[in-house]
Amino acid sequence: MWEIIQTYWLYYLIGQYPEGPLGGLALTLVLAALALLLAFPVGILLALCRLSHYRSLRWPVTAVVYVVRGTPLLMVVFWAYFLLPSLTGQMTDQFNTMLAALVIFDGAYLSEIIRAGIQAIPKGQTESARSLGFNYLQAMRLVILPQALRNMLPSLVNQFVSTIKETSLGYIISLNEVSFVATQINTQLLTRPAEVYLLLGLTYFVLCFGLSRVAFWLERRLAAGVAHQ
C-alpha cells in the first residue's frame, strides 16, 4: 500500500491538475462544498414554502420534496444528465451535472432540517417580532433564522458529511472525483484492487469521521451554551 501512495499521491489528491482538469480528493471536496453552499438557499426557500400559509405554495413544494426524498440520488443524477443539455441547449459537463443533482437532492433534505429548526423556535418569537412592526420576511430574516441556523449547525455539518459521501456517485458519470481516480489507479496497477479500495475507504473515513467529530463537538458546545443561559 505504501508504494501505491508514494507513486500516486499527487494524482490521488488533485488529479491531473495543473496540466489537466482538477480531480481526485480536491475535486470531491470542492464539489461537496459548492453543492452544500448552493443547496442552502434552495433549502431555506423550500422550507419557507412548506411552512407557508398559502396552499398554492405549500402543496406543490411538499410534493416535490416527497418525490425527491423518495427517489435515489442516482435517479436524480440520471435525470440531470439527460435533461440538463436539452434544457440549457448546450452540453453539460460531468461536474455541473453532478452539482445540479446534488443541489436538488440536498436542497430537499436541507429543507427538512431547516423546517425542523424553524419549528423548534418558540412561536412567541415570531409573534413579538410581528407586534414590534416587522413584516413576515423581516421577522424570519432578523429574528427566527439566525436562532434556528445556530441550532442547526451540527445537523449542517452532518449534512456536509453526507454530501461528501454522495459525491462518490459522480463515479457513475465518469466525474474525476476520488472514487473514479482510485478506479483509474486500480486499472493501471491491475493486481492490487484490495489495497487501492482499502485506501479509498480510509480516505473517506478520515475525512468524514473527522467532520462528524466536529459536529459532535459543536453539539456539546451549543448544549453547554443553552445550559448557561
Next chain:
Amino acid sequence: MNSFDVPMLLSGQYHDWLVSGFALSIKLALITLVIALPLALVVAVLRLAPIAMLRAVGVVFVEAIRNVPLLAHMLFWYFGAPEVLPDSIKAWLYERDVEAASAVIALVLYTAAYMSEDIRSGIRSIPKEQMEAGRALGFSFLGTMRLVILPQALRMTVPPLISQTLNLWKNTSIAMVIGVAELMYQAQQVESASFRSFESFAFATVGYLMISLAITGAAAWYHHHYPVRSA
C-alpha cells in the same frame, strides 16, 4: 423529441428488462433487510455490553462503515475482497453470482451500521433502573436484554427502522455500479438500447417512488396506531 411511448413500457422486451430489474431491486432490499436486522441488533447490544472490549468492537464496526460511502463499499467487496481469497474459493465464487453477493454484503454491512445506531438509542431510552432491576432479580446481562429491555426498546425503534428501510431501498440502486442488473441498471440498458431516455427513466422513477411511498405510508400507519409513549 418524439411523443412519450407508453406501449413500450407496458409490453415487449424493454418492459421485461425493466420489470426484471424492479423485481431484483425488491429482492436485494428484502434479502438485505432480513440479514441486516439481526446483525444490527447484535451490534447495538455489543455497543452497550458491560465489557469494554466488546463495546470497542461495536464502535469500530459502526464508525468504520458509516463514514465510507456505499459506493466505496461496493467497489471494495466486488473488486478488492475476492482478490485476497485463495484461488480455489475465487473460482468457486466467480461461477456464481458474485456481483449480487458483493452488493448484498455491502448493503448488509452499511444498513446494519445505521440500524444498530437506531436500536441503540431505543435501548438507551429505556430507564437504566430496568436493567438494574433485572440484574438484581438474578437475570444475566443478556437475559435482561432479551426479556426486559429489548421488548420495550424495539417498539420505540420501529419508526427509525422504517426510515432506514427507505434508505436501504434507495441504496439498492448503487448496486448498478458493479453490474447487478437491478432497476437502475436495466433503465440504463433500455436507454442505451432504445434511445428512449425519458420513458425508461420515468419507469424507474415511478418504480422507486411507489415502494418509497409505500414505506412512508407504513411509517405513518405505525405512528397512527402505536403513538410514541413516554416510558
